[in-house]
Amino acid sequence: MAYSSARPRAVVLLSGGLDSATAAAIASQEGFDVYALTVAYGQRHLREIESARAVARALGVVRHVELQVDLSAFGGSALTDAIDVPKDRDLAAADIPATYVPARNTVFLSLATAWAEALGARDIYLGVNALDYSGYPDCRPEFIEAFERLAALATKAGVEGAPLRIHAPLIRLTKAGIIRRGLELGVDYGLTHSCYDPDALGRPCGHCDSCLLRAKGFAEAGVKDPAL
Amino acid sequence: MAYSSARPRAVVLLSGGLDSATAAAIASQEGFDVYALTVAYGQRHLREIESARAVARALGVVRHVELQVDLSAFGGSALTDAIDVPKDRDLAAADIPATYVPARNTVFLSLATAWAEALGARDIYLGVNALDYSGYPDCRPEFIEAFERLAALATKAGVEGAPLRIHAPLIRLTKAGIIRRGLELGVDYGLTHSCYDPDALGRPCGHCDSCLLRAKGFAEAGVKDPAL
Numbered sequence: 001m002a003y004s005s006a007r008p009r010a011v012v013l014l015s016g017g018l019d020s021a022t023a024a025a026i027a028s029q030e031g032f033d034v035y036a037l038t039v040a041y042g043q044r045h046l047r048e049i050e051s052a053r054a055v056a057r058a059l060g061v062v063r064h065v066e067l068q069v070d071l072s073a074f075g076g077s078a079l080t081d082a083i084d085v086p087k088d089r090d091l092a093a094a095d096i097p098a099t100y101v102p103a104r105n106t107v108f109l110s111l112a113t114a115w116a117e118a119l120g121a122r123d124i125y126l127g128v129n130a131l132d133y134s135g136y137p138d139c140r141p142e143f144i145e146a147f148e149r150l151a152a153l154a155t156k157a158g159v160e161g162a163p164l165r166i167h168a169p170l171i172r173l174t175k176a177g178i179i180r181r182g183l184e185l186g187v188d189y190g191l192t193h194s195c196y197d198p199d200a201l202g203r204p205c206g207h208c209d210s211c212l213l214r215a216k217g218f219a220e221a222g223v224k225d226p227a228l
Numbered sequence: 229m230a231y232s233s234a235r236p237r238a239v240v241l242l243s244g245g246l247d248s249a250t251a252a253a254i255a256s257q258e259g260f261d262v263y264a265l266t267v268a269y270g271q272r273h274l275r276e277i278e279s280a281r282a283v284a285r286a287l288g289v290v291r292h293v294e295l296q297v298d299l300s301a302f303g304g305s306a307l308t309d310a311i312d313v314p315k316d317r318d319l320a321a322a323d324i325p326a327t328y329v330p331a332r333n334t335v336f337l338s339l340a341t342a343w344a345e346a347l348g349a350r351d352i353y354l355g356v357n358a359l360d361y362s363g364y365p366d367c368r369p370e371f372i373e374a375f376e377r378l379a380a381l382a383t384k385a386g387v388e389g390a391p392l393r394i395h396a397p398l399i400r401l402t403k404a405g406i407i408r409r410g411l412e413l414g415v416d417y418g419l420t421h422s423c424y425d426p427d428a429l430g431r432p433c434g435h436c437d438s439c440l441l442r443a444k445g446f447a448e449a450g451v452k453d454p455a456l
Contacts, residue, residue: 069297069339076346096384102345106338106382110331111297117330118304137387146378153374154334156324159365 007033009121010167011112014038014064016051018192018214019127019170022182024059026169027125029185034061035119037112041104042072042080047202051193058188067111077101078196085197087207096135097209099196105138109147109166116164117155125167132175132217134209144168175217183223190226204228235261237349238395239340242266242292244279246420246442247355247398250410252287254397255353257413262289265343267336269329270300270308275430279421286416295339305329306424313425315435324363325437327424333366337375337394344392345383353395360403360445362437372396403445411451418454432456 010032012024027034036059038052049066056064072080078098079085086097105128112124128139137143144166152163170178182189194214195204204211204227218225238260240252256262264287266280277294284292300308306326307313314325333356340352356367365371372394380391398406410417422442423432432439432455446453 065301067298067301070295071342073293073295074343074346076342096387100384101342102384103338103342103379103382106378107335107342110334110338114299114304114329114331114335115302118302137384138382140381143378143381146374146381150334150371150374150378151331153368153371154331154366156328156330156365159324 007031008123009033009035009062009119010123010125011035011037011116011119011121013108013112013124013126014052014056015127016048016055016192017127017194017210018182018189018217019129019178021055021187021189021192022178022185023125023127023169024055024061025182025185025187027123027167028059032123034059035115035121036061036064037115038064038066039108039111040066040068041101041107042070045198045202047198048193051191054191058191065115069107069111071101071104071107074102085208087205088212089209091134091209091212093135096137099134099209100136103138105136105143106147113151113155113164117157122157122162123165123167125169127170128168129170129173129175129178131172132213141168141171144171174220175213176220179217179221179223188226192227235259236351237261237263237290237347238351238353239263239265239344239347239349240289241336241340241352241354242280242284243355244276244283244420245355245422245438246410246417246445247357247406249283249355249415249417249420250406250413251353251355251397252283252289253410253413253415255351255395256287260351262287263343263347263349264289264292265340266292266294267339268294268296269332269335270298273426273430275426276421279419282419286419293343297335297339299329299332299335302330313436315433316440317437319362319437319440321363324365327362327437328364331366333364333371334375341379341383341392345385350385350390351393351395353397355398356396357398357401357403357406359400360441362441369396369399372399402448403441404448407445407449407451416454420455
């Protein structure tokens with residue numbers, strides 16, 4: 001296999017949101033050539049796919065794959081079905097909200113694992129965060145650790161003694177901490193999109209969980225959101 | 229949610245091959261309404277998708293979803309790329325052959341998990357087999373157990389105390405044992421397709437791992453293969 005540079009390869013899950021843009025910048029800063037994977041999973045709006053393209057271009061990734069996986073065929077989420085996105089929700093509530101997409105991060109990581117193995121990459125980055133988040137089960141450290149154990153058993157590389165490493169560099173950061181880290185690395189948050197329910201022009205609603213968490217993060221970081 | 233019957237639901241991964249047809253028949257016999265999932269993952273031939281449809285119809289599944297997930301975008305396998313399928317290979321060899329598709333069963337199980345959670349199903353069946361098989365890492369019992377642990381952490385149902393059960397009822401059977409079990413359950417193996425490299429008319433090559441294992445199974449079971 002021909003390598004284009006001496007840097008090792010990492011697959012980065014890139015949604016077009018603030019967190020994954022930061023995770024991608026961290027992967028690059030940590031010495032990896034970035035292979036960005038965006039999954040078009042049947043989300044109701046494609047605004048975030050456009051953001052993923054812009055972020056990938058700005059980061060200068062080696063390759064950006066957009067893969068169609070229509071999870072809306074299964075239903076069960078406000079993000080893929082005609083279920084209302086909850087607004088102005090109490091983010092401290094313990095329940096898992098309607099925007100949860102069943103097994104989304106398991107699907108995303110399994111696809112990243114497939115690509116990593118085909119590329120000869122040993123590293124996967126994703127921007128999950130277990131502090132300022134919506135309470136999704138597949139954003140917790142114990143989920144990431146369980147996936148890493150699975151990948152070691154699931155892959156040829158793992159069997160041959162070179163298991164994948166799953167990097168979740170934001171998992172214990174606050175949203176403000178993520179933004180500060182990204183700004184240090186030169187991430188242009190004006191290219192990112194977080195809203196679960198944008199209007200027809202792609203403008204954020206300001207009231208879904210994702211908008212609320214983003215606003216809280218920029219406020220706490222003492223920075224104006226360049227996307228607004 | 230309205231249930232069409234009193235039987236619980238199970239998601240069954242259905243490839244159109246001999247093993248998954250048998251696993252689906254076992255799920256039905258064990259009391260489940262079968263929701264069959266076939267993943268069109270960019271395999272070079274679509275003959276097995278046609279077989280999956282025929283098997284689903286014959287079994288009377290409640291629903292059959294065919295999901296496109298183009299793993300050929302990642303490359304790395306003789307089943308999705310322009311790499312030759314190995315012929316007349318020594319099946320006792322310890323190496324993982326070129327027909328291995330990186331992380332395929334991890335991707336398939338993650339998709340089945342997504343659908344199971346959306347359906348309110350607690351059970352997933354798949355036809356993996358660790359005895360008469362090609363040595364793929366993601367066909368081993370330890371892989372299945374690791375996925376079950378992951379799913380318990382990954383899903384809302386798992387967090388709420390109702391984790392998924394991953395059933396691999398063929399995992400310790402020989403190919404002949406699988407065939408005998410399926411025939412008892414009335415599986416029509418004439419509808420199934422196993423070959424990795426069929427000709428333009430969809431006829432099996434007789435020389436790939438999958439053809440060799442199938443032929444060995446029917447010979448040991450003392451039954452003529454109705455697909456030939």
